[in-house]
Amino acid sequence: MQQKTRAIVLHYLRYGETSMIVTLYTEAFGRMSFMMQGVRGKKSRSKANLLQPLFLLDMEVSYKPGRELQRVKEMRNAVPYNSIPFEIGKSTQAMFLAEILYKVLREEEPRPELFEFLFHSVQYLDLATEGTANFHLVFLLQFARYLGFGPRDNYSEEKPYFDLRNGVFVTMPPPHPDYLMKEESRIFAKLIHVNFDSLETLKLDHKLRDRYLEALLNYFSLHLESTIHIKSLSILRELFS
Template sequence: MRTYKARGIVLHTLRYGDSSMIAYLFTDVGGRTHYMVQGVHGRRGNKAALFQPMFAVEIEGVEQPRARMHRIREARSLVPLASLPFDVRKSTISLFMAEVLYKLVREEEANEPLFDFILEAVLHLDRMQEGIANFHLWFLVRLSAFLGFYPGNEYTDNDWFDIRDGIFVPSMPTHRICMNPSCSRLLGRLMECEADELPALRLARTQRGEFMEAMLAYFGYHFDSIHSVQSVSILREVF
């Protein structure tokens, strides 16, 4: 058995027996990896508190050649989160982020740029005081780059975004699989916007909802599994 150290972001957990769980993490050294975590509910404390959606952990893992999953020998918080676990808006967004990543990211190999992006996104969301309601929209736009279908050109005035071809075009494409000019303009803004500029992006609830539907259609063109993301309904209620 080989032991190793890794940083991980919690994507999903399943209870296993009375005191164990299976935890799906996205790690810096092995991509998406699932682990057996034993003694989660024990006399030494509740380890389950470490494995909430999008929590960052530092682990000592054990690779078990004959088993389908690795085992976590030790785990501790990588970066304590000050507000995300306690702010219903942030925890709702983190739940959505974790479910999207769990559904869409399947690679079981190191992808340090993607790991760094996810970790920094979590830390930025935790620090945010304004612009929180737009964060999940920005996250989806930026995530598309790591999944291989970031828009292929820049937005210009009155463009439509062609979902099928992944580019901005000057008029509605004949196949009509596209974003309308309003959503296309917002997509262009979010492509240029850094996370710390989100407070300046003033959007009505209807605008966020319309753009969210457009982004789900864009993601759905590439990944059918986006349509089974259950936390979308919670997002609609909160934002």
Template sequence: MLEQTKAIVLHSIKYGDSSLITTCYTEKCGVKSYMLKGVLKSRKSKIKPAYFQPLTQLVLTVNHNNKGALNSIREVEIEQFYTSIHTDIKKQTIALFLAEILNYSIKEEELNSSLYQYLEASFLWLDTHSNISNFHLLFLLNLTKFLGFYPDLNTSDNNYFDLYEARFTTKQNHHTVSGDKIVQFKKLLGIHFDAIHTVNFNAESRQVVLSILIQYFELHLSGFRKPKSLQVLKSIFS
């Protein structure tokens, strides 16, 4: 049955000589993967490979088979035209990195309107702002709200943060963050993207916080692995 849904591209891979398999986070059905047969060689096709760059926001007319196999796309159009994400090298790198994070983090094939709205609004913010060096850090932290392990702030005055328990504590173990690391980590708590420019990170502290967040995701998400683009991201913002 054909249906229409908004979607955000997470991952695309070449299949054979002429086709693509793309994975998208859809507004109505969660994560879905699609086979785009012949899209790489057909000049007459209305479906263009350029539509499936990381984080592109689309409107899809699709056939969801709901049997675990690849789905098909009948029509596609751009929902939001980005002005800079796919042309600015820093934003391109962030987009590739966050698309990998999302591809490893979200597996559910079900409606989650609040998560979709968060992704949609966040990437539009990234596209329209220039002070974006800390964007990926705040994005990852806020993403944990929707994945179920945002830090418990009730005891945020404590000197240690237990990554496994997702809470601040007075006791240290092999999963806790302390010292200057926790000072840097706390700078992100409770702020919005419009205040990201007020967070004072140098290159070193930015890498420290990123490493904490990656470890945090690894502890809480089964099957999560470090994105291949992580080193590129670190070099761009070092």
């Protein structure tokens, strides 16, 4: 069956001398893997350039239910980027977020609202000019909401500790190590309210940015019940330190 779909590049693996196995998050099917033959040849380098982390594609695929590796008939750039491939900060965030999505998104079924969020979030990163050093933090918080475990917005002076395991602010430090201290929780409560349009209002030094990134990765691991190991994390930390 021939099917047109938009897609987001999550991961690729070189296969043989000229081919690649590429994992995409598609609008029509959810997560899918594709065998792309000949894309690394001298005459096809432009196709390989489209398969970078978080690139947005328009595709026509030959879909066969139950087939492990689907086939691509045509693909092209859906939204040409202005800055992500050329700015080291944005390209590093794209690599990091693509790895997060690759580890987390497993369903082979369409989720239109989630796909639209991801598609437009990446476009925003490409076009944004201010506050982008904290983009990945705001993205992870909003992504958690689509996965069903977004943090509850119940911070108050009476509930000044954020419990990572339960996703809520609580009155006393919980009887486990997965929580934020008072001052961390106070700023985290503000972080919850930040969206992409207000990124420039979020002022974090590198220590706080790193602390919240660590906390959010722990938060995802706790709620997904699986530890998330991100290879590109060290590069991201080094860049924004």
